[in-house]
Amino acid sequence: MAKDKKTPRPRAETPKGFRDYFGADVTMRSEMLATIARVYHRYGFDALESSAVETVEALGKFLPDVDRPNAGVFAWQEDPDHEGENAKPGDWLALRYDLTAPLARVYAQHRNDLPLPYRRYAMGPVWRNEKPGPGRFRQFYQCDADTVGAASVAADAEICAMLADTLEEVGIPRGDYIVRINNRKVLNGILEVMGLPEGDAREAVLRTIDKFDKVGEAGVRELLTKGRLDASGAFIDGVGLDADQAEPVIAFLTSKADTMAATLDNLRAAVGASAIGVQGVDELAQIADLVAAQGYGPDRIVIDPSVVRGLGYYTGPVFEAELTFEIFDEKGRKRQFGSVAGGGRYDDLVKRFTGQEVPATGVSIGVDRLLAALREKGRMQAREQGPVVVTVMDRDRMADYQAMAGELRRAGIRAEVYLGNPKQFGNQLKYADKRASPVAIIEGGDEKARGVVQIKDLILGAKIAENATLEEWQSRPSQYEVPRDQMVAKVRDIIESHADA
């Protein structure tokens, strides 16, 4: 590489909206993904890893988040050189923005080789070309399971049961979460009963309902009718329904009753004679029966018409998993942790490619949010234990120190030799501290001659330094001298003593 002294140094920065993950943040996520994969696999789902890059044509525009109209993709044009002499302009390629659009492409491409129904799970990063902001990242993990080619709502019921199992297996206890189910068809029935024509008016109502979580019942009522002044002082135009017309929509959103049966009765009354509405209520009733028969009571899975996320995107049942415990938000206010997973039925995604309608339903777990929840509840270690550090007292005896580390590792103990400049011994102990090491090993010339090693219990040492009285300090030494051949056993004892504590 030619070096031009005038070239300024590159900035060492992640691009805006991207971040790096270190240590426990990586390993905890890997473990969570492995746990989720295990549950999905046990339910009969097969792994799929599609390429991160897709043609823009194949991806289409199916982003479910209608409240993020700027959401876009990272895209670039294929170099036409790759296409030979008489090259056409290159294809536009892009990073996938979710795992559902690639599934539709994969299914359409490989359908002759895949079983029908095709159950697959997929996990990995997705990318959104959005304006970055605090806590809003442009690369994040999704973890999806979908069943393609099953028209029966038994597929939806199964996914809701699986979602409940998954949350419990990653460490959210029963009672701290709830899976809520709604159905787009019921809402369609209500819009039909209202006499609202298909097209723009219905789209406007759907977009408005999607704000129910944020603006509540009164807010939606305003937005469906004359409009609303939002918190920032801006006036948001209303859909223009009159007050009476808006009521069936509000009734639908608030129709959840004390029992599943009563909720279903409310919905049945609301959809009247609408065929699609009746079908939607029947589907919810079937799902309720199916999950109940498997022992999932309303403490885990409920029918709840206030679930609106994605109602505009999905075509049938819609589900959402919410964590119900309270946390303090950044302003110190108590609030529910909220949604960590969502999904539903989307029956026309594959049709784009093949012309044939293929029923499909699935769920996506927001792994980063779920990790944050577990951290919030103190159910996940924030930092992992570092390695045992074998210090270097005599740099000519590096081979001895590496042999010690090797012995510890063969005994299954995480260990390393200090590889920085060994001159200042204090730096070696500072390094061990920065690594959160449980133990340091010291073998100078004197110890070597006597056939012993010094073993420093760094966890106990830190506790003593923090709290102890002088008597305790003297009575509880945190450094031990043991014969060289007892090193591994003593290190193991120390590490186990802290694991038990």
Place this chain on the structure above:
Amino acid sequence: MAKDKKTPRPRAETPKGFRDYFGADVTMRSEMLATIARVYHRYGFDALESSAVETVEALGKFLPDVDRPNAGVFAWQEDPDHEGENAKPGDWLALRYDLTAPLARVYAQHRNDLPLPYRRYAMGPVWRNEKPGPGRFRQFYQCDADTVGAASVAADAEICAMLADTLEEVGIPRGDYIVRINNRKVLNGILEVMGLPEGDAREAVLRTIDKFDKVGEAGVRELLTKGRLDASGAFIDGVGLDADQAEPVIAFLTSKADTMAATLDNLRAAVGASAIGVQGVDELAQIADLVAAQGYGPDRIVIDPSVVRGLGYYTGPVFEAELTFEIFDEKGRKRQFGSVAGGGRYDDLVKRFTGQEVPATGVSIGVDRLLAALREKGRMQAREQGPVVVTVMDRDRMADYQAMAGELRRAGIRAEVYLGNPKQFGNQLKYADKRASPVAIIEGGDEKARGVVQIKDLILGAKIAENATLEEWQSRPSQYEVPRDQMVAKVRDIIESHADA
């Protein structure tokens, strides 16, 4: 989404050079990555997951593969909208092409918070914007471990030991692999002794040496001197050395002797009085002592000056892991499987950002090649077992069937209910066959009334159908009727009987 009937359907195709991975290909790789991570972690390396996207500026041009001059990145320009009103043109962003360039950026960015030395491992896809070809993909996995900030060759020795341990832990037995070590400094010493000035002439020699694996000793001799007619009939210009001048380079490349000590003697003779050359030989001698002291004999780790891959890129020790067993290539010829990992010391990657030289050394394992090797040796199942399939005899009793699948899963058995159209029972068994299911469960109205289920052993059934005589067929039924409450136990028995076989 507006639907225009004239819009042609999108093509359901992965972009050229990309591919999808299904089922066992995904899970086997996950398991291998987890195994490698476990070894790296035990050696004291911490996980790092940097973003897939970097600024082009931060990535720089450090691709180690000098034989792929067209290698490029997938890049695009950041939307200036994200930068506010008086936006500068957006940054150029790109997908990472390896895991080393991002490490340099991460270390430079976070160095005040990271321990020194910083040992990190990283695994994940990288992307190369190359002309796709058969078996050449533009997205593939790397799995790296690097130590930043350790000048001692003890760091290199440790990585070679770790590489040997890793290969054995993923299933390559001792004897089937060898870790070979060379040193760029020895070569520099030889070039110095030859009186070859730094600059273009040395670069040309380095580029030539990199072809040693392909063209052999005679080929390199031709390329160093007058040039060479390659296999395609094209004439490749030579470096222009005269025959005598080329000899020290050839002597270096072929200096491996029967013992490590003899190899080192050959090298010491070759570098003569060159200070850098002597330093290089000393480093190799130290590494040889360090790995020997830990019990890694020449059956696992050797000094071998014929290792040339990356000699032009690295600045000190260079290492490569090769699988030594033979396979048949696509033309049916026997050949060694070859390289699955490589690495070395690169002391000026961080300097680009900070101006300070930071020593670093590391290794990258080609996970996809390693998986291919295990598959080749029959040490990896090509297909995973499918789920137990609970068939649907009566679609009104879906809740019963889902409850059965739930019971099986709670017992740790992978299971699912058939969710396609249940009308043709034959399709359900075909589905189970396509899924490689071990067992199908059947409960029609008659069975329900009698409190029993039929359990079909599909693996035994397939074996009988393939091989059995009529007598065997009759004497070895592959379908059992058991009381409903013994379903789980019987299914477990069947699955275990095949696992033992």
